[in-house]
Every structure is written in C-alpha cells, then in structure tokens.
Amino acid sequence: MDNLKAIVIGAGMGGLGSAIALKQAGYEVEIYDRVSELRPVGAGISLWSNGVKVLNRLGLGKEIAQIGGQMDVMQYCRHTGELISNIDLAPLVAEVGQRPYPVARADLQAMLMSVYPGEIKLGHTFIGLEQDDHSVTALFENGHTATGDVLVAADGVRSIARKYVLGEAVDPRYGGYVNWNGLVPMSDDLAPKNMWAIYVGEFKRASLMPVAGDRFYFFFDMPMSKESAATGGDIRDDLSRFFAGWADPVQTLIQRLDPKKTNRVLIHDVEPLNGLVRDRVALLGDAAHATCPDLGQGGCQALEDGFVLAHYLMTTNISVVDALKRYETERKERTSAIVTKARSRAEQIHGKDPIATQQWYDQLQHEKPSDVTDAIAKIILRGPMK
Incomplete structure (x- = not known):
C-alpha cells in the first residue's frame, strides 16, 4: 500500500500514537x-507494561522512562489506615518483561x-464523512475537507464517527461513580516515593501513584x-465530607491538593461495540472502546490499537478495507473483554452489590501477592506485544 494517506481525527493518546506508527x-x-x-483530559494515567511496550516499539523507550514514575510496590490499606496487603511488582516485571509507568498526562x-513530525491542525470540528471505493473524506464545521485512503477516528468517548460506522448511535454509559484527580508534590507523609498506595473502604477509594518530577x-x-x-x-469541602474519618495521609492529601x-x-x-470499522474508516481508542479506568488499560488499549492498525496496513496488501477488517477482528475481541472486565471491576470496587464489595475487601487481605501480579500479567500478555 504505497503512498497511503491517513486522516486522523483526534490528537489524544490514541490519535497521536497511531499517527506516529x-x-x-x-x-x-x-x-x-x-x-x-x-x-490533556485528566492529570495522570497508569501505563501498564503492554502500553509501554508499544511506545518502546515506536522508539520512545528512553522518553517514557524519563517521564514515568518508579512504581515498585502496590499497597492496599483500609480507609482507616491498617495495612491490607503489600505487593512487590518485581515478579510482574520479570514475567512480562517491562516496568509499568504512571505518568502525568501533560x-x-x-x-x-x-x-510526531507533522502539523496538528487544531480548531477543526469533525462533523461527518463520505467515502467511495477509492477514498474517504472528512468534513469539518469550518468547511474544510480532508481526503485520504483511510480515516482513523480517534475522536473520543462521544465520537461522531461511531454512529457512521455502526449505523446507530451508541451513547456512553455512566459508570456509577465520580473521580477526582490531580497532582501533588511527593512527600513521605503521603506515601513512599516508589509506591502505589491505595486506600479502600465504604465503597470508595483514595490513591497515590508516583510520576516524574517528584x-x-x-x-x-x-x-x-x-x-x-x-x-x-467546593472540591476540598466535598472530599473532606466524603472521606471524613479516613487515614491521616488521605486527610493530608485533601488539604494539600490544589482545588x-x-x-x-x-x-x-461504552458498551462493547458490534463493529469497529466500516470500509475505510476505523474507530480507535475511546471512540471504539471507552472503558472504566479500574483496570488502568484505557490508554494502553488506544496505543495497542494504533500499533495493530499500522501493522495490518503495512503488512497486508490486498486492500485498505481488508487490512481494516483484520484490525477489527484482532482488536474487537481484546477490547470487548477489557471493557467488560473493567465495568465488572468498577461495580465490585464501588458497591453496586455491597456484599460483593465486602467479599473483595476480605479477598484483598487473604490473597497472595502473586495472585494479584498474575492477574495483571494475564491482561498484559493477551495483547499484541508479548
């Protein structure tokens, strides 16, 4: 497929990752x-090893290591501060062959x-598209049009392209909880600098992960x-009320954050979709599989999408349409499983069934650290980057 031209809608992680690939x-x-x-939307993101491996493959291993936090340990505590479990991540890294990196989204x-060596054209609101047997054209609110051989729709959870691809609107589903997030300076009264600290109780969570820049x-x-x-x-008032009685580091965090x-x-x-492509148009990232963040796989899956899409466009030469169908076949199963598992995990953590959440609290206390790292490794190793 010589001289292929791709139109990418959306300059988030998935759009940029696929454009670089x-x-x-x-x-x-x-x-x-x-x-x-x-x-960027949100303050930070956990890039598990499968996402980092895609960045390594794109030649960005040194760069991601520089901006990633050194996360060596996961620690669960009760909301009142008592230790539940301490999980060394070294066995995970040894099994999958790559450290995870929490990073600031910015x-x-x-x-x-x-x-990315090209220009990112901002101020272009995507409103629709047209395609024929030879090309696809993106239409923008300002009257601009862009024509290419393939259109990569990385236009987010409220994707315009999704309705075109599926032939019907699929609206986002509320996940049942509100998330507050941000960045604060490292200090020992919050958590050790190499630890992911997680406080759980009352169907709520408070968490700290290390990123670069201390x-x-x-x-x-x-x-x-x-x-x-x-x-x-008011953010501080709300958090003080919702997390009253929680452990001292949580109270310190609430007072120290910048509202x-x-x-x-x-x-x-977004519920698992029936399809991800329509002829020369491919959904990618949140447009294809927006997921609750409870597995930390949203950004990783967007990066995997871009890698797999470029791989099939580069290695198969029947047609663009054929390459995109191969992309769809590989990614649909993987991402549907992630969306479903993340939704189940969100419900388990946040008390949709209070008995199930209490059972999870009990499980945290009794399961072996290797059970946790094995479960994470299983998700990582089912991706395209072994």
Whole structure:
C-alpha cells in the first residue's frame, strides 16, 4: 500500500500514537482536532507494561522512562489506615518483561507531540464523512475537507464517527461513580516515593501513584447516582465530607491538593461495540472502546490499537478495507473483554452489590501477592506485544 494517506481525527493518546506508527510506516498523515489548544483530559494515567511496550516499539523507550514514575510496590490499606496487603511488582516485571509507568498526562502528550513530525491542525470540528471505493473524506464545521485512503477516528468517548460506522448511535454509559484527580508534590507523609498506595473502604477509594518530577498522581472515587453527580460543590469541602474519618495521609492529601488544578470527572464507558470499522474508516481508542479506568488499560488499549492498525496496513496488501477488517477482528475481541472486565471491576470496587464489595475487601487481605501480579500479567500478555 504505497503512498497511503491517513486522516486522523483526534490528537489524544490514541490519535497521536497511531499517527506516529503510520508515519514510521512511511505513510502520509494529517491530524485534526476540534480544540484550539491541546490540553490533556485528566492529570495522570497508569501505563501498564503492554502500553509501554508499544511506545518502546515506536522508539520512545528512553522518553517514557524519563517521564514515568518508579512504581515498585502496590499497597492496599483500609480507609482507616491498617495495612491490607503489600505487593512487590518485581515478579510482574520479570514475567512480562517491562516496568509499568504512571505518568502525568501533560508529560505524555508533550512527549508524543514532540516526536510526531507533522502539523496538528487544531480548531477543526469533525462533523461527518463520505467515502467511495477509492477514498474517504472528512468534513469539518469550518468547511474544510480532508481526503485520504483511510480515516482513523480517534475522536473520543462521544465520537461522531461511531454512529457512521455502526449505523446507530451508541451513547456512553455512566459508570456509577465520580473521580477526582490531580497532582501533588511527593512527600513521605503521603506515601513512599516508589509506591502505589491505595486506600479502600465504604465503597470508595483514595490513591497515590508516583510520576516524574517528584510528584504523585492522586485520585479519589465516590459512588454516586447520576443525578447527584451532575453538580459538585467546593472540591476540598466535598472530599473532606466524603472521606471524613479516613487515614491521616488521605486527610493530608485533601488539604494539600490544589482545588483549581483538581479534575472532577463523571466516569463513563461504552458498551462493547458490534463493529469497529466500516470500509475505510476505523474507530480507535475511546471512540471504539471507552472503558472504566479500574483496570488502568484505557490508554494502553488506544496505543495497542494504533500499533495493530499500522501493522495490518503495512503488512497486508490486498486492500485498505481488508487490512481494516483484520484490525477489527484482532482488536474487537481484546477490547470487548477489557471493557467488560473493567465495568465488572468498577461495580465490585464501588458497591453496586455491597456484599460483593465486602467479599473483595476480605479477598484483598487473604490473597497472595502473586495472585494479584498474575492477574495483571494475564491482561498484559493477551495483547499484541508479548
């Protein structure tokens, strides 16, 4: 498929990752995004080893290691502070062959933008597309059009392209909880600098993960009806109320965070889709499989998508349509399983069935650390990067 031209809609992690992979394959790429200024959604993200391996394959191993946090240990504590389990991640790294890296989203986006060799065309709101036997054309609100051989729709959880690909609208589903997230300076009164600290209880979570720059990425989870979640109050007041009586590091975190730089997000996912492609159009990332963040696989799956898409476009030469069908076959099974498992995990953590959540708390206390790392490894190793 010489001289292939790809139109990429969306300059998030999936769009940039796929654009870099396609550029490295020798294809012409144009990226469009509706925003006038690129700002990452959310403060941080956990990149498990499968996502890091894709970045390594793209030649970004050194760069991701520089912006990633050194996470050596996972530790679960009760919300009142008592230790539940301490999990050394070295066996996981040994099994899968790569460290995981929690990263600040702004650092990750800046890294991807710095290595993408082309222009990112901002201020272009994607409104639809047309295709024939030979090409596909993206239509934008400002009247601009862009024509290529393949269109990569990485346009997010509320994707415009998804309705076109499926022939029907599939709206995001509320995941049942609200998430607050941000960044704070590292300090020993919060957590050790090489630890992912997780406090659980009352169907809630508070968490700290190390990222580069001597910072922790933090998040809080609070189960809430969609009606109650629709409006939020003062962030510090809300968190102080929702997490009253929690352990001292959690109280310290609430007082130390910057409310103006803390994000409040209603968690949504998209149910597994019947298809991911339509002829020359491929859904990618959240447009294809937005997932609850409870497995830490959302960004990793977007990176896997881009790698697999470029792989089939580069290695099969029947047609673009054939390559995209191969992409769909490989990615649909993988991502549907992740979406389903992450939704189940979210419900288990956040008390949809209070008895099941209590059983999970009990399980945390009694399961072997190897059970935890083996479960994570299984998810990682089912991807395209062994």
